[in-house]
Amino acid sequence: MKIQQTLQHGPVRGFRFGYSPTRLMRPVPVWCYYLNGLLIDTAQRNMQRDVLRTFARYQIGQIALTHFHEDHSGNAAALRGQHNCPVLAGPLTAERIATTFPLLPYERFWFGQIEPCPGALPLPNLLTAGPYTLRPIATLGHSDDHYVFLEEREGWLFAGDFYIGNLKVFRRGENIHQMIAATRHLLTYDFDTVFCGHNPVLTGGRRAVERKLHYLETLVERVQDAHRRGVRGQALVRAAGLQEQWWLRAFTTNDVSSMYIIESILMR
Known part of the structure; x- marks a missing residue:
């Protein structure tokens, strides 16, 4: 198919x-x-x-x-x-x-x-494509080698997997704290259109990225607060407002899971 x-x-x-x-x-x-x-x-x-x-x-x-x-x-x-x-x-x-x-x-x-x-x-420090100039910006978190490409005059962000939406699962090794830091840094630039690798946002892209930052920060607060209260294991997944997708975890041989979001939050 x-x-x-x-x-x-x-x-x-x-x-x-x-x-x-x-x-x-x-x-x-x-x-x-x-x-x-x-x-x-x-x-x-x-x-x-x-x-x-x-x-x-x-x-x-x-x-x-x-x-x-x-x-x-x-x-x-x-x-x-x-x-x-x-x-x-x-x-x-x-x-x-x-x-x-x-x-x-x-x-x-x-x-x-x-x-x-x-x-x-x-x-290079800047990529040129005819009249357009794109700035590569390191945006770690989804992977430790991730870059986006920003055309500042046009307000275009070629985002790869930096922005997909409000993720409910992580692949093994994703780092939510790096994602938050990268998102805060990227929001110091001006852009409106997000050409995402999986979910393009052709208008209002900056607001979409701001909403994602709020979502990630809220996840961290919920999980850290619940952990301080003694909540552990799958109960932390539920405290974050998430639900483990067991079929996906099994199909990916334990590579994709909501629990990886929890583990990433508690890394610090």
Whole structure:
């Protein structure tokens, strides 16, 4: 089962790709964005044939990755070969995509195996795409290598997985305190449009990010307060207003869970 969709917002064109090997499980789709010869993220390996067919008719002069996760970097090597263009990435992203890093069964199910992409170039201080200038900004939390790209004059934020919405689960290793710090820093910049990797917000994006910050800070307060009162385990999940999705936890081999939000809050 495949999903393909496009959006147009001024000169920015978005492409949504999703894949599931069975109709019993919905795809987990991802967006990548094209702006004046710059492609931001590359979608998942399981959609490579469709990705290459889609972008064969576009002039791609450079590819920039927000982070290393398989649904964002999965076609970097193939698209680089198709267009003979550089791949730009943060240092940890470049290190990880240079080889085939291990994936869990559910990641291969939805996204596919990683094709190594050695030789990615460092992100510059500013990315240029014709008349547009994008500033890479480190935004840790979802992963420890995550960047967003901000076009300040236009108020565009290419957000990768920085903004998805009010998350009810975390992947193993996500860090809520880093997310909050990154969000506070990003809100010192001016933007209105959020081109998210999973949930685009084309108007009112700044307010959406402010609401997410409030949501994260409220989660931290609820869990820390309950923990001080002696609440433990799954009761902390309920105190946070969350509910464990046991089927998802089982399907992802314990990689995705509401409990990881709790553990991240209590790391300090």
